Amino acid sequence: MKKLNLVFCLYFITISAFTQEVKPVKNLIVMIPDGTSIGVYSAARWYNYYNGKGDTLNVDPYLTGTVTTFSSNAPIGDSAPTGSTYATGVLQQAGNVAIYPEPSANDLYPVDASRTYQPAATILEASKIEKQKSVGIVVTCEFPHATPADFSSHYYNRGNYKALAPQIAYQNLDVMFGGGTGILTDDIKKHFTRNGTTLIQDDKEAMLGYNQDGKVWALFGDRALPYNIDRNPDKVPSIAEMTEKAIQLLSKNENGFFLMVEGSQIDWAAHANDAGTMINEFLAFDEAVKKAMDFAKKEGNTAVVVVSDHGNSGFTIGSRDCPGYSRLSLEELFGAVSNYQLSANGLESILAKNKPEEIKAIFKKYTGIDITDEELQTLISSKNYKEADYMEVANSNNLAHNIVNILNSRTCFGFTTGGHTGEEVLLASYHPEGDVLKGNVKSRELNRYLQQVSGLSSSLEELTDRIFVKHDEAFRGLNYTIDESDPDFPVLRVTKGKNRLEVKAFSSVATKNGKPFDIGSVVVYIDKNGTFYLPAHLSEIF
Numbered sequence: 001m002k003k004l005n006l007v008f009c010l011y012f013i014t015i016s017a018f019t020q021e022v023k024p025v026k027n028l029i030v031m032i033p034d035g036t037s038i039g040v041y042s043a044a045r046w047y048n049y050y051n052g053k054g055d056t057l058n059v060d061p062y063l064t065g066t067v068t069t070f071s072s073n074a075p076i077g078d079s080a081p082t083g084s085t086y087a088t089g090v091l092q093q094a095g096n097v098a099i100y101p102e103p104s105a106n107d108l109y110p111v112d113a114s115r116t117y118q119p120a121a122t123i124l125e126a127s128k129i130e131k132q133k134s135v136g137i138v139v140t141c142e143f144p145h146a147t148p149a150d151f152s153s154h155y156y157n158r159g160n161y162k163a164l165a166p167q168i169a170y171q172n173l174d175v176m177f178g179g180g181t182g183i184l185t186d187d188i189k190k191h192f193t194r195n196g197t198t199l200i201q202d203d204k205e206a207m208l209g210y211n212q213d214g215k216v217w218a219l220f221g222d223r224a225l226p227y228n229i230d231r232n233p234d235k236v237p238s239i240a241e242m243t244e245k246a247i248q249l250l251s252k253n254e255n256g257f258f259l260m261v262e263g264s265q266i267d268w269a270a271h272a273n274d275a276g277t278m279i280n281e282f283l284a285f286d287e288a289v290k291k292a293m294d295f296a297k298k299e300g301n302t303a304v305v306v307v308s309d310h311g312n313s314g315f316t317i318g319s320r321d322c323p324g325y326s327r328l329s330l331e332e333l334f335g336a337v338s339n340y341q342l343s344a345n346g347l348e349s350i351l352a353k354n355k356p357e358e359i360k361a362i363f364k365k366y367t368g369i370d371i372t373d374e375e376l377q378t379l380i381s382s383k384n385y386k387e388a389d390y391m392e393v394a395n396s397n398n399l400a401h402n403i404v405n406i407l408n409s410r411t412c413f414g415f416t417t418g419g420h421t422g423e424e425v426l427l428a429s430y431h432p433e434g435d436v437l438k439g440n441v442k443s444r445e446l447n448r449y450l451q452q453v454s455g456l457s458s459s460l461e462e463l464t465d466r467i468f469v470k471h472d473e474a475f476r477g478l479n480y481t482i483d484e485s486d487p488d489f490p491v492l493r494v495t496k497g498k499n500r501l502e503v504k505a506f507s508s509v510a511t512k513n514g515k516p517f518d519i520g521s522v523v524v525y526i527d528k529n530g531t532f533y534l535p536a537h538l539s540e541i542f
């Protein structure tokens, strides 16, 4: 009986969390400092204070709680499943981008096996399709990286940019600012010509000067943007500049807008255990938070949610190498890191181009550190190449990692891992009527709030069931074949009498009797079950 009471009690707590009145607003901005543990907020705040820039972060007045970051089958999250849960309300596994997961022996909550691999509609898609809002994404990583993909594409494997990049392009975003010129394909560029997207590449002035009404993509760099601390401000925009510009363009739509902003590389610096770069990246993100909050408060009909997607690196202020924790001064804790003017990767790229006898002076110039002869030997004997995989920097013997070790040896910061961690992350929430999200919030509840505050008339699950129907159900009774002559982009052909429909994987443009038309949402092909997922209404065009 006691157990039953507890079950009822939990049931009503859950229901009340979901039925709480939230007043819908016109505009919604979701901001994700990727892989940012609470210690980074604290360190950034102290760093500012030590450097005479006040003791309050821009995000501070809006902190309202914490959010869980587990996957469907693991307590420690990853950007693909956790960002996808924020976007869709569906728990999923590592690797998954906005789809329903496979059942697994380690599932933490029941998984609906009948939906495995079905794309799950995102808050961005619903904002566009249901509310005719403008939609935008601002990131500092390459555009098909996990977090931007979570909101604008669907696939079981976050690493498959061939499946993700075209979907993001065919999503017909109003604004995309980020990295990845090298990922654009001829087909994507052709689509931009067709759908009236202005493509700006490596041209900050053109991005800031863009004021037309059409869609715009501005990309900087072959893949990601540089770390903010290494950024040339004349050529590459800050995340705050991109956010401000995106808001200015998106807010032209009288139906409102949805914008997702990601501080993508706080996570990468955490993977590398590069404390100075984590702090700098977070502070750059915090400037973007100010832009969003300033707009929201002035505009009066905008909600903002700021939430990381998982912890990373076990970062602490204080470490076992610095005894006497309560006697450590602000200077001892934040003096050295305040002299670091480049990321370890940025310093690496300079050192790698110089002779061994110049290393000591260069190191001193950019970090304030007089390295020892022993440290010099370690640097010289490093594997003298750039670690291509940012997730491996903390685990390898390359030059950047050895630089990080020297930088960290002069601080009292602690790291327990070069990977993600499973604790809750901080939540900040702003709503013009005070209907903020608060408490320790489950990631699915966060999505529920995003749906409510967007004023959606039907749930994301209902939208999923409209726009992601299996082709054999949508076209039951008709003749159809799947042409896999291009294995990356299979084509579904459906015929009825003289009429012929062709739908290409990862596109939103189909053809009827050779004539192209806009489907209204992206079509996803999953090779694991040989299934196209597409809108039910396509069967009615014959």
Ligand SMILES: [Zn+2]
Residues within 6 Å of the ligand: 034, 035, 078, 079, 080, 267, 309, 310
């Ligand atoms: Zn992440």
